[in-house]
Amino acid sequence: MASDPSDLDDKLPTQGRFNRFRKLAGLSAQLSADVLKSGAKRLVGQEPELLSKAAAEKLVSTLGELKGAAMKLGQAVSMDTELLSPEVRQVIARLQNEAPPMPYEVVARVVREELGDTPEALFREFDTTPLASASLGQVHRAVLHDGRPVAVKVQYPGIAQTLSGDMENLGLVVKTVSKASRLADGTAYFHELRDELLLETDYLREASLCTAFARGVARLPDLKVPEVITERTTGRVLTLELLRGRTLKDWVVSEPSAEERYRVARQLILAIYGPFFTVGEMHADPHPGNFMVLEDGRLGLLDFGSIKRFSPRFVDANRRMFVHAMRLEPMDVLGLSREVGFTTELPDVEATELIQEILHIAGRPMRSAPYDYATCSITRDMKLHFARNATRFLKIRPPAEAVMFFRSTGGLAQNLRLIGAQGDFRRVYQEVAALL
Known part of the structure; x- marks a missing residue:
């Protein structure tokens, strides 16, 4: 029935x-x-x-x-x-990646609406049980008629309107807070986050970003970006080459060796900073379900709807700041921050002091070797620094695009803390610098 x-x-x-x-x-x-x-x-x-x-x-x-x-x-x-x-x-x-799934009948309905036929006709095999269920869609394992295994991401019906409504609700909160305090005006940052999130519902855009990101990591053989299957991809259905391995969140609880932890931590650093400094792109949704430790030892990247493309000015100033830090050279912290797009209402000395401390905390693994991420306190110390200087930090405003940069680098820091690797990470950041 x-x-x-x-x-x-x-x-x-x-x-x-x-x-x-x-x-x-x-x-x-x-x-x-x-x-x-x-x-x-x-x-x-x-x-x-x-x-x-x-x-x-x-x-x-x-x-x-x-x-x-x-x-x-x-x-x-x-x-x-x-x-x-x-x-x-x-x-x-x-x-x-384990949200309650939508029924297979709905999956089949979306596939038929988007691709013109049933999953059983379009694929040699199509697993009715989802491989993963995420915030905007769920993924099913399938096999093309030529025998290639693929992952088919099917969007939840109505999720674009749902996401838009969520952001409107949140926007009312941001607007209220911004009216109450000029210093706490977060409208521009909210708009940046909202616009980026809403774009994630366009799977054709995600397919294009995936293909471009693959070119961006071509110089990093330890990373793997899946191939897009264009003939099975539309605005609400995305078909990619199936990667074989375990997501980072599953791998990290499997008691990997110290050598494996260092290897994967190195790959994560390269995956975030390599594309940013070379082609100005960053994976801006770096939760552990979006990375996969592959059977062949490479690090697989998943979910490309949140790839952020930064302005040349933002990338160039950050690149020069990074090079100075790696060379342990003094730098014009405030001048470079302004080139990135920061504005400040503080006296220059105060603003320099606050930003310098951020760079000092964040740069610990770049300065010392070995570094132990298992006992890393970067995230905690950064929170304390902001809390102790909250009023003054409200007078320092990063550019709107920095929201996605902080989302990415903050996620990387949390992932590295989760892995808990120890080793010469200064050498890893030197690898990144060698790409420039």
Whole structure:
């Protein structure tokens, strides 16, 4: 008996701005209660988790159902090694590629609408069970008629409108905060993030970015970008060469050796900074579900909807700053920051001091060898630096495009902390410098 289409639609991401806002409000109330309970325990000398495992399960259930921008937020939270315990973080990490899937009947419907026929006709094999379920679509393993194994990403119906609604809800919050405080005006940064996220729903654009990114890493043989199968790709269906291996989040819990940890950490650094400094592109959604440790030892890259292309000015000034840092040379920190696009309302001496400390904290692995990422405190120290100087930092404004740069480099730092490798990472950054 065929499924009722209305029943299938009930299993898709919650639609409507009000309905999604209501679900998030309910989740927020539950999580707030959990955090308050933790605070009460701290008052009596106990050291509870910031978030209980039960609350984390609720978070995963709700955000996984909502998908879209809400789920992307959950993915970001799951990467913070300082905020949550390993047990709780492992629960939330399921949001990286294990969201509740949409029914196969819906998958088949989208494929037929986009490619003109059923999955069974278009492919020699098509696995009805998803390989991964993410924020905007889910991936199915398939085989082309010529025998090539592929991964087929099928977009959730209505997710473009859903994501737009999420961003409008968030935009109201940003607008309210910005009106309340001129110093805290984040409108330009929100618009940058919103525009980039909305573009991710165009799979033809993602296919083009994937192909271009493959050219950008051509000089890095340890990296692998999958080939796009153009004849099986449209705006809502993306077919790529299937990569064989384990996602970083699965690999890291398999107790890899110290040598393997160093090898993969090196590959991650090259994957983020290599394309940025050479062709001005960066993978700006670097959660552990988007990288794969392949069977042949290379690092596979996944999900190219968030590839960010930066302005030549931004790349050039950052490149010169990086070269000075690698040579351990003094530099005009404020002058280069202004070339990047920063503006400041602070006296030059104060602004220089604040920015210099950021570079000092972030540059530790570039200066000393060996460096131990297992005990790395870069993320924590950076947060403390911003917290202690919050009022002054509000008077230093990076360019809007820096939002995606910080998203990428911040994610890299968290991934390296997660891997916990130790070794001569200055040599790795010298490899990056040699590409220039």
